Structures are given as C-alpha cells and as structure tokens.
Amino acid sequence: MNILQNQTVHNQLKSNTAISLITLFSIALVPLHTKIASASLILLSVFFVYQSVLGHLNAKILKPMRELTRNSSIILFEHIVKLWLAINLVAYGMKLMIQLYHDEFNDVSSFHSRNIILALFMYVCFVKFRVNNNLFIYLKYLPYPIFSLGIVTFIIGYVLWGNISFGTNQIPWAAGISIVSLSIHILMLQNLNNKWWQLLGWCNSLLILLTIFNIGVRGSYFYIVWLAFLMISSLFVIYRKKITLKSITIIVIIFFGLILLLSFFGQGILNNGLQRIEMAMVEIKKFIELGANGANTSVGARLHMWSESIQFIKTDFWLGHGKDTTVEIIKEIGMTANSSIIKGLNQVHNEFIQAILTYGILGIISLLLYPAALIYFAWLIRIDKPSISISLIGVVFLFLTAGMTNANTYHNYFGTAFSISIGLIMSLYLRSILYYNPRSGSETNL
Numbered sequence: 484m485n486i487l488q489n490q491t492v493h494n495q496l497k498s499n500t501a502i503s504l505i506t507l508f509s510i511a512l513v514p515l516h517t518k519i520a521s522a523s524l525i526l527l528s529v530f531f532v533y534q535s536v537l538g539h540l541n542a543k544i545l546k547p548m549r550e551l552t553r554n555s556s557i558i559l560f561e562h563i564v565k566l567w568l569a570i571n572l573v574a575y576g577m578k579l580m581i582q583l584y585h586d587e588f589n590d591v592s593s594f595h596s597r598n599i600i601l602a603l604f605m606y607v608c609f610v611k612f613r614v615n616n617n618l619f620i621y622l623k624y625l626p627y628p629i630f631s632l633g634i635v636t637f638i639i640g641y642v643l644w645g646n647i648s649f650g651t652n653q654i655p656w657a658a659g660i661s662i663v664s665l666s667i668h669i670l671m672l673q674n675l676n677n678k679w680w681q682l683l684g685w686c687n688s689l690l691i692l693l694t695i696f697n698i699g700v701r702g703s704y705f706y707i708v709w710l711a712f713l714m715i716s717s718l719f720v721i722y723r724k725k726i727t728l729k730s731i732t733i734i735v736i737i738f739f740g741l742i743l744l745l746s747f748f749g750q751g752i753l754n755n756g757l758q759r760i761e762m763a764m765v766e767i768k769k770f771i772e773l774g775a776n777g778a779n780t781s782v783g784a785r786l787h788m789w790s791e792s793i794q795f796i797k798t799d800f801w802l803g804h805g806k807d808t809t810v811e812i813i814k815e816i817g818m819t820a821n822s823s824i825i826k827g828l829n830q831v832h833n834e835f836i837q838a839i840l841t842y843g844i845l846g847i848i849s850l851l852l853y854p855a856a857l858i859y860f861a862w863l864i865r866i867d868k869p870s871i872s873i874s875l876i877g878v879v880f881l882f883l884t885a886g887m888t889n890a891n892t893y894h895n896y897f898g899t900a901f902s903i904s905i906g907l908i909m910s911l912y913l914r915s916i917l918y919y920n921p922r923s924g925s926e927t928n929l
C-alpha cells in the first residue's frame with residue numbers, strides 16, 4: 484500500500500469513528516422527542532449508507548478485504564434482511580395502492596415509509612456490500628446507548644413529566660419506548676454470565692415500567708407481562724446452554740431484589756397504575772350496563788366505537804372508507820351516542836379495526852404482514868440465535884397488545900421507534916454472529 488492509499492484509509496477510519504459515535508449518541512436520545520427520534524432514524528440510515536460506500540471504497544484500496552465467513556449463521560442473517568425488505572415493499576405497495584384509490588397521495592403512511600427506508604439501507608449495508616470491519620466501532624459500543632434508554636425514559640416520563648412535551652401523544656410514545664427497549668433484553672440474554680449486564684438490563688427495564696405506570700398508559704401495561712416472560716426465557720436459555728448454577732442465582736437475586744426495591748420506593752407509581760386499571764374496570768361495567776349512555780368515558784368510548792364500527796366495516800369490507808370518511812363515521816357515532824369524547828377523536832383507538840375500517844382487507848393485510856414476518860423470523864432463528872428470536876416475539880407481543888387500545892401507527896413517533904427497534908435488533912444479530920464466543924456461554928465477545 485502506498486502513502487496516498489495509507490492516508491486515505493486513515494482519513495476514512497477517523498470519519499467512520501466520528502459518524503459511528505454520533506449515531507450511537509443519537510440512539511440514546513430516542514425517548515426525548517419525536518423530532519429527535521426522527522433525527523436518530525435519519526442518522527442510522529445515513530450511517531448504513533456511509534458504511535456501504537466505505538466498504539465499497541475499501542474493497543478497491545485494500546485487496547483482499549477480510550470477508551465474512553459464509554457459514555450458516557451469516558447466510559440465515561442475510562436471508563432475513565432480504566425477506567424483511569421484501570415484506571416492507573409488499574406492505575408499502577399494498578398500502579400505497581389503496582391510499583391512491585382513496586385519493587390520499589399526500590397521506591402516505593409514515594409507519595410504512597419509515598420502515599421501508601431503514602429496511603432498504605440495512606439490505607445495502609449488511610447484504611449488498613457485506614460490510615464487516617467498518618462496523619466494529621458501532622457494534623462494539625452499541626450497548627452503551629442501549630443501556631441508557633431506560634434512564635433517559637425515566638427522566639422524561641417521571642422526573643420531567645408534565646413539564647415537557649414528547650412531540651406526540653403519550654400513548655404511542657409509551658408503546659414505542661417499550662418496543663425499543665427490547666434491544667436491552669437481547670444484551671441481557673446474550674450475556675447471562677455477566678452480572679453487571681443483568682443488573683443494568685433489569686434496572687433499565689424496571690425504570691421503563693415505572694415510567695409507563697407513572698404516565699398511566701394502560702395499553703402498555705402489558706410490558707410487565709413481557710418482563711415476566713423475559714425472566715422465564717432467561718432461565719430457559721440458561722438451562723438450554725447449561726450455564727452454571729451461579730448465573731441462575733445471580734439473575735434470580737437481581738430480579739427479586741429489584742422487585743422488592745420497586746415495591747418499596749415505587750409504591751406510589753404502582754398504586755397509580757392499579758388505580759388506572761380499577762378505573763378501566765368501572766368504565767367497562769358502566770358501558771355494559773348503560774350501552775351508548777356509557778360511552779362518555781375513555782374505555783366506554785372505545786368499546787362503543789368498536790361495536791358500532793362493525794356495521795360500517797361490512798358496508799365496504801374490501802376497500803374501506805378512506806381516511807376522511809372514517810373520521811366522518813367516528814363523528815357520526817359520537818353524535819348518535821351524544822359522546823363529547825368520541826366527537827373529539829379522529830381514530831377508533833384500535834389498530835386493527837382502524838386499518839380494516841379505513842382501508843379494507845388490503846389495509847389490514849399490509850399491517851399484519853409486519854408481525855407475521857417477525858414471527859416467521861423468530862421461528863427460523865430459534866435455535867441459532869435464541870436471544871434475537873425472543874426479542875422478535877417481544878416486538879410482536881407489544882405491537883399487538885398496544886394496538887388493541889390505540890392506532891399507534893398513525894403517530895410518527897411509533898413508526899420511528901418501531902423502525903429503530905428493528906434496526907437495533909438486526910445490528911445486535913450481526914454483532915452476535917461476528918463476535919460469537921462459544922466457550923464463554925455468551926453470544927458475543929466484545
């Protein structure tokens with residue numbers, strides 16, 4: 484290599500380090516605001532494009548480049564990245580087609596567009612140019628911003644709660660944060676022998692849970708169910724990998740120790756969560772007893788809209804009513820029930836009813852393609868990469884449960900958080916392939 488080539492490589496390494504660190508820093512700030520999360524998504528996309536260009540240039544300067552070994556793990560990883568792009572193209576095409584039919588060209592789904600952009604750039608970076616060496620800094624230090632997510636979330640949703648704006652509604656914010664936090668759980672499952680990673684992971688998870696309870700977003704209360712499942716999954720992976728009894732003891736002590744601290748110091752927040760659940764039960768009972776007359780509460784309004792939407796779905800099951808007509812339908816339902824709450828809404832607060840009511844069978848299929856694909860991916864890698872498989876199940880679980888009480892994909896923040904979450908999961912997937920250490924009982928060795 485001559486002096487000029489050496490200087491070129493040196494400059495590339497410096498610029499690569501800078502953009503890697505900036506991207507990592509932006510990931511830690513995802514909980515702050517919709518605009519900041521969107522900036523992080525853009526940076527992550529630019530980062531993948533930059534890595535692709537850098538990898539292409541280095542392939543010409545440094546010959547031969549160190550190639551990824553074509554083992555079964557990397558082949559499966561590339562297959563999943565390709566499939567995810569294909570699924571995004573199909574889902575986006577279906578949604579775009581039905582929106583054009585309803586003359587909604589200017590209202591193309593931000594959820595679909597955010598996901599397809601990052602899926603495309605991941606394909607270019609991870610498959611097309613098969614970047615490896617240049618991702619070292621990004622992959623090595625990726626746990627740091629991930630383990631900051633819970634702390635930042637808690638500061639925003641508890642310490643500063645009521646004094647700042649998320650740039651979105653608190654419901655999709657909580658749903659988005661819970662899905663992004665699944666990257667924390669991957670690191671925990673990949674490093675079951677590391678007591679500090681376990682402590683950091685559970686602390687972050689419980690801080691996020693406290694935040695969800697504090698802001699009272701009932702649709703995301705299923706996060707506590709997911710954490711219980713995570714605990715069971717951790718023990719299962721330990722059993723499957725024959726990890727030492729000491730590791731089991733450490734995880735159990737950390738988990739129950741933090742639960743005790745949570746019940747002692749976070750009692751007020753937990754009581755607030757329980758009160759919200761009790762309130763929901765009262766509103767359900769009131770709606771059952773009074774019908775439409777009980778539709779002027781948060782839960783009652785939802786139940787009434789869902790039941791009344793069925794007749795409108797039947798009238799245009801295949802193509803839906805379109806966005807504007809759906810809003811008119813909601814106003815009509817509100818007028819009939821004399822519900823001021825319903826009259827002030829523009830969605831039926833159910834992801835799946837909203838999809839089929841607005842865009843018919845194509846709308847609901849284009850939405851359900853995402854969780855269906857993730858379940859398929861989880862099945863494919865259940866043996867090779869159990870931590871990634873479990874996290875993908877988590878994405879589907881939290882996506883479906885949060886969608887039962889709100890159309891989260893209609894909010895920019897949720898689409899951004901969902902896309903970033905998939906990007907982080909795929910990054911951690913590649914990280915575990917490149918730096919696998921079978922002797923340590925860990926999927927990574929960085």
